[in-house]
Amino acid sequence: MDFNTLVERVVHDTTQVSLWLFAPELVLCVTIVLLLFVRLFNADRFIPTYWMALLGALVSFMFSLTQFYQLRTEVLDSSTFFTGLLVFDQFTAFFRLFLSLFLTFVVALTVLSGIPDEEDGPDFYALLLGSTIGMMLMTSANHLLMLFLAVEMTSVPSYAMVGFLKGRKLSSEAALKYVVYGAGAAGVMLYGLSLIGGLLGTANLPEMADRINMIVSGEAGMSDATVRTLMLAALMVLVGVAFKLSIVPFHFWCPDAFEGASAEVAGFLSVASKGAAFALLVRFCLALIGDPSGASLSNMYVSLGIGIGVIAAVTATFGNLAAYAQTNIKRLLAYSTIAHAGYMLMAVGALLVILNAPADSGINVHTEAIRCIEGLLYYLFVYMFMNLGAFAVVALIRNEIFSEEISDYAGLSQQAPALCICMAIFMFSLTGLPPLGGFFAKLVIFASLFKAGTVHWSMWAILAIGGLNTVFSLFYYIRVLKAMFIAPATEQSKRVAVPTIASAYIITVSVPVVLLGIAIQGLSQTAQDVANVILP
Amino acid sequence: MEVGLNHYLFVGAVMFVTGVICMASKRNGIGVLMGVELVLNGANVNFVAFARYTALGLDGHVIAMFVIVLAAAEAAVALAIALNFYNNHLTIDVDRGDELRG
Numbered sequence: 245m246d247f248n249t250l251v252e253r254v255v256h257d258t259t260q261v262s263l264w265l266f267a268p269e270l271v272l273c274v275t276i277v278l279l280l281f282v283r284l285f286n287a288d289r290f291i292p293t294y295w296m297a298l299l300g301a302l303v304s305f306m307f308s309l310t311q312f313y314q315l316r317t318e319v320l321d322s323s324t325f326f327t328g329l330l331v332f333d334q335f336t337a338f339f340r341l342f343l344s345l346f347l348t349f350v351v352a353l354t355v356l357s358g359i360p361d362e363e364d365g366p367d368f369y370a371l372l373l374g375s376t377i378g379m380m381l382m383t384s385a386n387h388l389l390m391l392f393l394a395v396e397m398t399s400v401p402s403y404a405m406v407g408f409l410k411g412r413k414l415s416s417e418a419a420l421k422y423v424v425y426g427a428g429a430a431g432v433m434l435y436g437l438s439l440i441g442g443l444l445g446t447a448n449l450p451e452m453a454d455r456i457n458m459i460v461s462g463e464a465g466m467s468d469a470t471v472r473t474l475m476l477a478a479l480m481v482l483v484g485v486a487f488k489l490s491i492v493p494f495h496f497w498c499p500d501a502f503e504g505a506s507a508e509v510a511g512f513l514s515v516a517s518k519g520a521a522f523a524l525l526v527r528f529c530l531a532l533i534g535d536p537s538g539a540s541l542s543n544m545y546v547s548l549g550i551g552i553g554v555i556a557a558v559t560a561t562f563g564n565l566a567a568y569a570q571t572n573i574k575r576l577l578a579y580s581t582i583a584h585a586g587y588m589l590m591a592v593g594a595l596l597v598i599l600n601a602p603a604d605s606g607i608n609v610h611t612e613a614i615r616c617i618e619g620l621l622y623y624l625f626v627y628m629f630m631n632l633g634a635f636a637v638v639a640l641i642r643n644e645i646f647s648e649e650i651s652d653y654a655g656l657s658q659q660a661p662a663l664c665i666c667m668a669i670f671m672f673s674l675t676g677l678p679p680l681g682g683f684f685a686k687l688v689i690f691a692s693l694f695k696a697g698t699v700h701w702s703m704w705a706i707l708a709i710g711g712l713n714t715v716f717s718l719f720y721y722i723r724v725l726k727a728m729f730i731a732p733a734t735e736q737s738k739r740v741a742v743p744t745i746a747s748a749y750i751i752t753v754s755v756p757v758v759l760l761g762i763a764i765q766g767l768s769q770t771a772q773d774v775a776n777v778i779l780p
Numbered sequence: 781m782e783v784g785l786n787h788y789l790f791v792g793a794v795m796f797v798t799g800v801i802c803m804a805s806k807r808n809g810i811g812v813l814m815g816v817e818l819v820l821n822g823a824n825v826n827f828v829a830f831a832r833y834t835a836l837g838l839d840g841h842v843i844a845m846f847v848i849v850l851a852a853a854e855a856a857v858a859l860a861i862a863l864n865f866y867n868n869h870l871t872i873d874v875d876r877g878d879e880l881r882g
Contacts, residue, residue, distance in 0.1 A: 389843045396850050400857050407861050416868045417877035419861045424812050424874065427854060428803050431819030434847065435796050438826035445835030447843065500880040 254327070262325040265332045267307040268340050269380050272373045275300030279366045279373075293365035294355045300373065301351050305344040312337040322777065324386055328448060331386040334777040338621065338770070339383035339523045343516055346628050347376045349753065350512045353632070356746045357639040359506050360408065368408060372512065375401040379520035383527075388437045388447040391524065395433065395484060398520060399426050402513055406505040418504020425497040426487065433484025439477035443470060449527065453534020460541060475544070478532060485528070488521035489585045492559040499566075502578035507642060510574055511635030514581040518588070519624045525592055526617065526778070533599055535780045542600040549596025550702050553693075556593055557709040560586030564713050568720045573638050573648050576720060577631070580674060583717060584627060590710055591620040591689045594696035594703060601699040610779065612695045617775035619688035622767060626673065626681035626760050633670040633753040637663055640750070644740040650724055655733025659740040662747040664728045666754040671721040673757045676714050681760030686714060688768075788829030795822030809862045809872040813855065820851045 263270065279296055282288045314320040315334050322333035330336075350372070354360065360368035378397030385391040403426060407419025441447045444455040459470055483494065490498035502510040533545055563583030570576040595616035601609055640663065641656070642648055657664040673682035690707055697704035760767060795818050802815030824844045831840025866872050 389839070389846060392843075393846060393850065396854065400854055403857055403861060407864055411868070413868045414879060416861070416865045417880055420809060420865045420874065420877055421880070423858045423861050424803075424809070427813070427816040427858060428800075428819070430854075431799065431803075431816050431823070434820060434823040435792075435826070438792075438823040438830065438843075441836050441840065441843070442826060442830030442834055447836065447839040503880050 257325075257327060261323075265311070265320075265323075265325045266330075267311070268304045268344055269377050271304040271307060272300055272377050272380075275304075276370045276373050276377075279370050283366045288362075288366060292362065293369055294351060297365075297369035297373065298348065298351045298355065301344060301348040305341070305348055308337065308340040308344045312341050316773070329387045329390050330381070330384045332384065334774045335523065335527075336384040338774045339519065340380050342519055342625065342628065343376055343379050343383070346512075346516055346519075346632065347372070349632055350508065350516075352749065353511070353636050353639065354508050356743075356749055357508060357636075357643055359508055359639070364408070368405070371401040371405050371408075375405070375512075376516065379516055382520040383523035385524065385527065386449050388441050388449070391449075391528070392430075392434055392437055394520075395488065395524070396430055398488070398517055399430065402426075402509075402517065405509045405512075406501050408509065409504075409506055412504070414504040416504075418501045422497050422501040425494075429484050429487035429494060432480050436477040436480025436484070439473060440481065443474055443477070449531040452531050456532070456541065457534070471541070471544075478548075481528065482525075485521055485525050486555075488517055489525070489589065490518075490582050491555060491585060491589060492562050492582070495559070495562075495582050498582055499575050499578040502581070503572060503575045507574060507635045507639035507648070510578070511632050511639070514577070514635070515628050515631050518581070518585055519628070522588060522592070522620060522624065526595070526620070529592065529596060530778060530780070533596070533780075542602070545600040546597055546700060549593045549600065549696075550700060551593075552596060553590055553593030553696075553703060553706045556586045556589035557706045558586075559583070559589065560710060560713045562586075564717045564720070567717070570720075571650055573650050573653075573724065574635075576650070576724070577634055577638070580717070580721075581631065583713065584623075584631070584674070586713075587686065587689060587710060588620055588623050588627075590693055590706060591616050591623070593706070594689075594692045595620075597696040597699050597703060598692070605699050607695055607698055612692060613779050614772055614775040615688065615695070616692040617779070618768060618771040619685065619692050621771040621774060622688055622760075622764075623685035625767060625771075626685045626757065629753055629756045629760075630670045630673040630680075630682060633666060633750060633757065634674065636750055636753060637667045637670070640742055640746050641740070644742060645738050650727050651731075653724065653727040654731035656727075656740065657729045658733065660742045660747070663742055663750055664725075666750045667728065668725050669754045669757055671725055673761070675718045675721050677718075679758075679761045681757045684761055684764050684768075686710075785829055785833040788825060788833075792822045792825035792829065795819070795825060798822075807873050807875050809865065809874050810859075812874060813858050813862070816858075817851060817855070820847060824848065 279293055315337050324331045375398050378394050381394035382398060385394050403419055403423040406422050407415055409415040444452055446455055487494040560583045563579045563586060567576050567579035595613055598609060598612045601607060645652055673680035676682045676686040690710060693703050693707040799815045799818030799822060802818060803812050806812050824847050827840040827844045830836045862872060869876055
């Protein structure tokens with residue numbers, strides 16, 4: 245093949261195939277460039293930049309929706325694009341939809357709450373959109389290089405966003421802690437990736453399972469040096485992902501970063517970067533396992549699944565215990581975020597255990613594995629609304645009373661009833677009380693844990709810990725509501741007048757939380773179809 | 781003695797461990813960032829060595845190039861944040877950032 249044909253082929257692949265599949269990210273890229281140019285020509289005096297960011301997010305959402313619909317009606321097929329660096333399937337499309345919808349909500353929230361101010365708008369939205377592009381790439385990564393680039397592209401703008409509040413001591417401290425931990429975790433992850441790439445001789449995710457089987461064909465087990473190094477490398481990569489998910493023991497940054505950052509940024513990081521990191525984790529684990537029936541390391545993967553399950557249980561317990569003692573609402577929500585990452589990680593642990601179940605275990609591996617991923621996707625989708633809602637209430641109340649201490653919320657329900665009732669919905673849904681969305685999401689995950697228990701009993705123990713945690717978490721969520729509804733207003737408390745449009749926003753966010761608890765069929769079926777696509 | 785893959789991997793591993801120790805023990809914020817650079821470059825040595833000696837091939841070279849650029853970008857943001865910390869705290873000692881706790 246001569247050089248010209250090669251170039252022609254790449255050009256054709258890029259312009260005819262890849263760019264359309266890349267449309268949601270591309271729209272965000274264009275918006276970022278426009279945002280930076282607007283400042284150059286002083287046009288931001290006439291057009292507020294948030295309109296541009298909002299428009300970009302909406303258009304990106306429309307493209308994601310179209311592509312998701314086209315995939316489901318089989319107008320488009322799953323494929324890899326950009327010469328195999330990225331993969332386009334329903335899983336990718338689902339997460340793009342999730343991320344662009346969430347981005348739209350976050351931009352709308354920043355418009356309502358007035359952070360950032362007019363002058364900083366272009367910078368802030370460029371960072372926000374850039375981080376979202378990174379997350380979208382995380383969900384579609386098909387190559388070790390893309391995996392690392394996407395994680396870094398998500399992280400680097402988020403460091404800057406955490407430190408965005410100017411002249412605040414806490415904000416600068418939070419950003420420094422975040423960047424130091426984040427860069428360290430990324431370095432360890434890259435080292436793990438280098439070992440995996442070198443030992444397997446490929447950087448393509450779909451080829452990894454075959455190469456592993458080639459290496460360990462026969463009786464090679466943990467005693468084999470290559471297998472041990474591979475396991476070590478996989479653990480190093482998981483460290484990087486665990487940092488993004490704020491899993492114990494890599495959670496230290498989370499409460500500090502959330503307390504120092506503004507509530508809008510904390511809400512964005514708590515949902516979007518978790519969602520994208522879970523997508524990456526599922527893809528990476530499935531790439532390691534490959535076709536489970538042919539895998540020669542089943543026992544080791546079951547142990548890995550149990551290990552992940554145990555870490556998930558520890559994370560959920562730690563998050564809930566630490567949240568109990570908090571007086572700052574953002575810190576409380578940060579620990580609650582850690583706990584929720586724990587619940588969701590349980591689904592991944594159950595997935596690994598079920599996929600590698602021995603043939604005589606008597607469970608339908610495919611159906612149960614679908615249930616695990618369905619639980620994860622459903623949980624993420626509900627979590628998006630309920631956690632964003634909680635942070636949005638915090639941001640809007642901060643604008644009124646200039647405080648984020650729970651004790652200052654005393655007597656708020658008389659002055660802002662709509663906000664407080666919605667906060668109650670979010671809190672009950674975060675706890676997992678029926679009939680709200682959080683209940684069904686937890687139910688699916690716990691059901692898959694129960695099934696995984698038939699493969700290995702330890703999953704039942706993890707299920708029990710998860711159940712106990714759910715009950716325990718009610719106490720600290722109730723404490724916030726108690727301050728809002730029962731505690732009498734003190735004399736120093738300020739007059740609160742939340743704008744109608746802000747209340748309308750909060751009510752809009754709370755509607756899906758209720759709906760997803762009642763009308764479960766639609767999202768549940770979609771999540772099952774999505775899961776069906778990526779499972780071997 | 782012929783220099784082979786294992787020698788390069790050894791150098792990479794030494795850089796990685798040095799970097800991790802540097803990150804864990806330095807109190808100066810800039811020192812911690814230097815540790816991060818060491819870790820990233822240790823991984824880079826691995827990538828280039830694997831590219832030369834194993835089937836990883838060109839992928840390894842390309843990844844190494846991207847990581848070099850990325851390390852520069854990350855250092856730029858990290859130094860800006862360190863400067864911001866210095867402006868607010870008049871020190872770059874990471875242990876002095878102790879107002880966020882609990």
